[in-house]
Amino acid sequence: MADIERDEHSGTDTTGHEWDGIKELNTPLPKWWLWTFYATCIWALGYVILYPAIPLINSATTGVLGYSSRAEVAQELSEAAAEQSVYIDRIRTSSLEQIRSDQDLFTFAVAGGRSAFAVNCSQCHGSGAAGAAGYPNLNDDEWLWGGTLDDIHLTIAHGVRFDDDDETRYSEMPAFGRDEMLEKTEIADIAQHVLALSNQEHDGEAAGRGAIGYSDNCAACHGENGAGDQFQGAPALGDAIWFYGSDGASIRTQIANPKHGVMPAWAHRLDEATVKQLTVFVHSLGGGE
Amino acid sequence: MTKVLNTVDTIDVEAVNAKHRRENYKSRVKIFPKRVSGTFRSLKWWIMGITLAIYYITPWLRWDRGPHAPDQAVLVDLANERFYFFFIEIWPQEFYYIAGLLIMAGIGLFLVTSTVGRAWCGYSCPQTVWVDLFLVVERWVEGDRNARIKLDNAAWSSDKLRKYVTKHVIWILIAIATGGAWIFYFADAPGLAYNFATFQAPFVAYATVGVLTATTYIFAGFMREQVCTYMCPWPRIQGAMLDESSLVVTYNAWRGEPRAHEGARRKDTDTTYGDCIDCNLCVAVCPQGIDIRDGEQLECITCALCIDACDSVMEKTGRPRGLISYNTVQNYAASTPENPVHTTLKSVIRPRTLIYTAIWGLAGLAMLVSLLSRDRLDISVLHDRNPQFVQLSDGGIRNGYTIKILNMLAEPRTFRLSVDHLSGATLALAGASDDATRTVILDVEPDNQRSVKIYVTAYPAYLSGDATSFRFSIVEENGEETAFYDAIFNAPSE
Known part of the structure; x- marks a missing residue:
């Protein structure tokens, strides 16, 4: 045991530790510090008793309160769900038009639809619903299968060309080139006519020739003036919005060997209230009819 | 002094917080x-x-x-x-x-x-x-x-x-x-x-x-x-x-020292004593537990109770008041028993305090002017970034904006929102009727803000490139308050 001695200069005892003649003063801790330290010790003891604390081999002590952060999250989620259920129930029982005209319900549905869209739809349609080549832009005013609330609801619920759903939207444009229904020159002429329909730069002579071919082969679905037909999902050709490109080459390709988009039916994956919220959200993006 | 003085008892009191008594770890x-x-x-x-x-x-x-x-x-x-x-x-x-x-x-x-x-x-x-x-x-x-x-x-x-x-x-x-x-x-x-x-x-x-x-x-x-x-x-x-021209509660030692209580004075008639009779009343009244006679110290909150205490003793013993007084360090240093320098409010007026007063007054005036002329209507606009624009079927381009209107008056007000410097542009309020108009009428609740989504549609012929500057204007109906926000209209690049 080392010698504890009194330091003459400060009047404080030393701890008795000595390293090469250097001694350590045993300066007392400030009282407030000591009390705070004791208080934290007591607090820690209480914490260990009340909360999960001591790790065991496969688990940990559960604590007297039986607290777990997982249970807390579950609790918070169920509380949130309970708060939402008032709106969800009303959405389930209301018509789409009723939801749209009720300010509270509309706000809730748009917000809920936005988050459901981000999870389920944004992968193809984009986070801003602006689409991409082959995936329609949902903000604009042209609709392949109709832009009313009911049309949008049907499209979301049953999808497009989705084989597993009997009520799915279905149509298929013939492959005029691949199936050798039209000659290459005829297809080129028809493409010129389509460019003319949409007031784009075109070869007038070729377009004139193509008008006949268009009438015979295309007008049944796309309309004589290129107005399209939402009942068959035939896009309008006379306007400024193009699905697979507006230039002559893209149009020729689409006539010769058309692509057909597929959209899953969501009625099987999402509950009715969510599908309704998605419908109202998509309808509110600016192009709803 | 030959005058007969009233007796003042010396109080047995310690300035417990005087610096030399303030040890660490003492209760x-x-x-x-x-x-x-x-x-x-x-x-x-x-x-x-x-x-x-x-x-x-x-x-x-x-x-x-x-x-x-x-x-x-x-x-x-x-x-x-x-x-x-x-x-x-x-x-x-x-x-x-x-x-x-x-x-x-x-x-x-x-x-x-x-x-x-x-x-x-x-x-x-x-x-x-x-x-x-x-x-x-x-x-x-x-x-x-x-x-x-x-x-x-x-x-x-x-x-x-x-x-x-x-x-x-x-x-x-x-x-x-x-x-x-x-x-x-x-x-x-x-x-x-x-x-x-x-x-x-x-x-x-x-x-x-x-x-x-x-x-x-x-x-x-x-x-x-x-x-x-x-x-x-x-x-x-x-x-x-503090500086040497600031008022601090001061024991005027030049007048008080050497101090002695009356008993000592009677015994020792050879010494010329100062005015402090060492009654310790200044220490006894001090809520901070210090002795002002030790000089200016951090513990002193200048509550001036020692001034009152000392003045009462000085009066009782027939001496002039002000042995302890509000004084400046400068005047204190310049004073002698023969030539005391009196401290008045004038002592503390100097460039430093005048500059403080000026800055303080200017800040107050600036705030007052700004407060009296501030707007009670504000508009802020958030341009949609995804998508930046939408191509419409008739060739038009649409941009979306989230517009916040702040009605800072405690009364309901109606505003007319319109678009300036963008020819042929039309407005549509999302969620309301789809008819595009030149102006949108918006009611805003009292002391509240309203956030609306506005779609603006314009045609490429009137647009200058992929970013056209224009202005959202908001005018109070039946009132005169207006506000505007300079915004950008995006279009596809050629």
Whole structure:
């Protein structure tokens, strides 16, 4: 045991530790510090008793309160769900038009639809619903299968060309080139006519020739003036919005060997209230009819 | 001096907080300040009364703002993010007014400190005011200094217990009232008072009252001068603000020394003594437990009670007042018993204090002008970024904007939103009828904001490239207030 001695200069005892003649003063801790330290010790003891604390081999002590952060999250989620259920129930029982005209319900549905869209739809349609080549832009005013609330609801619920759903939207444009229904020159002429329909730069002579071919082969679905037909999902050709490109080459390709988009039916994956919220959200993006 | 003097007893008192007695790790030594009366004590009573009255009465003052705003004159409405001060209402984005007030408070502190020293500490600091109030109670229950010391030293008895309980109960009641008054600044006072009494108030109200009750009781009842000496940053800041021309409570040693009590003077007639008769009354009345005769020190809050004490002794013994006085370091150094330099308010007027006054006044004036001419209507616009624009079937381009309109008046107002500098553009309000128009009429609730989604459609012929500048204008219907926001219209690049 080392010698504890009194330091003459400060009047404080030393701890008795000595390293090469250097001694350590045993300066007392400030009282407030000591009390705070004791208080934290007591607090820690209480914490260990009340909360999960001591790790065991496969688990940990559960604590007297039986607290777990997982249970807390579950609790918070169920509380949130309970708060939402008032709106969800009303959405389930209301018509789409009723939801749209009720300010509270509309706000809730748009917000809920936005988050459901981000999870389920944004992968193809984009986070801003602006689409991409082959995936329609949902903000604009042209609709392949109709832009009313009911049309949008049907499209979301049953999808497009989705084989597993009997009520799915279905149509298929013939492959005029691949199936050798039209000659290459005829297809080129028809493409010129389509460019003319949409007031784009075109070869007038070729377009004139193509008008006949268009009438015979295309007008049944796309309309004589290129107005399209939402009942068959035939896009309008006379306007400024193009699905697979507006230039002559893209149009020729689409006539010769058309692509057909597929959209899953969501009625099987999402509950009715969510599908309704998605419908109202998509309808509110600016192009709803 | 041959004049016969009244006898003044020397008080047996130690300046327990004098620097040489302040060891580390020493427990607090109780201080029993003696009652004193005089000019500064009266001033302190008045300031104590006025500050306490302001604190307790303010939340109960009413101010009519019409049916759409609360009628409490001073209200910090955290829930609705509004601050009301009589005719002024401040929204969160106008918080710079608070910053301005803080700047004024800072400069004001510089000004006060550089002129009259630590006047804040000595007169209006809540710690000082509440310690004073607690001391009033202590004196009323237990008597003045000697009685209190006697009681403190006495063994426990029924009398001591009764006084102890009485004092602490009154202290706790004052503490509860202190904490209780605070919460009324944050909600409708009468409603909250009723809810509080019937245990329907929110938990945070009880928690706040609890914490403030505890701090008031502990700080004013037990810690007292230790709060000033050890916890508060103010003395350090104020110490740095003082200079040789600032007023500080000063023992005029040039007049007082050498000091001696009357007995000593009678024995030693050869020495010429100063005016200090070493009665120690200045120490006995000091709430901070120091001896002002040790000079200027951090512990001194300049409450000036020692001035009153000393003046009363000087009068009683037929000497001129002012042995302890408000004085500047400069005048103190220049004074001799033959040529005392008198300190007046003029002593503290100098370029530094004039500059502080000017800055303080300018800041106040700037705030006042800005307050009187501020807008009560504001518009902010958030341009849709995804998608930046939408191609419409007829060749038009559509941009979406989220527009926030702030109606900062406590009355419902109607505004007309339109687009300038964008030819042929039409507006449509999302969610409403789809008809595009040139203007949109918007009702905004009183003292509230409204957020709307607006679609603007324009045609490429009128657009200049992929980004066209234009302006959203908003005009009050049947009013004159207007606001605008310069925005950009995006289109596909050629």
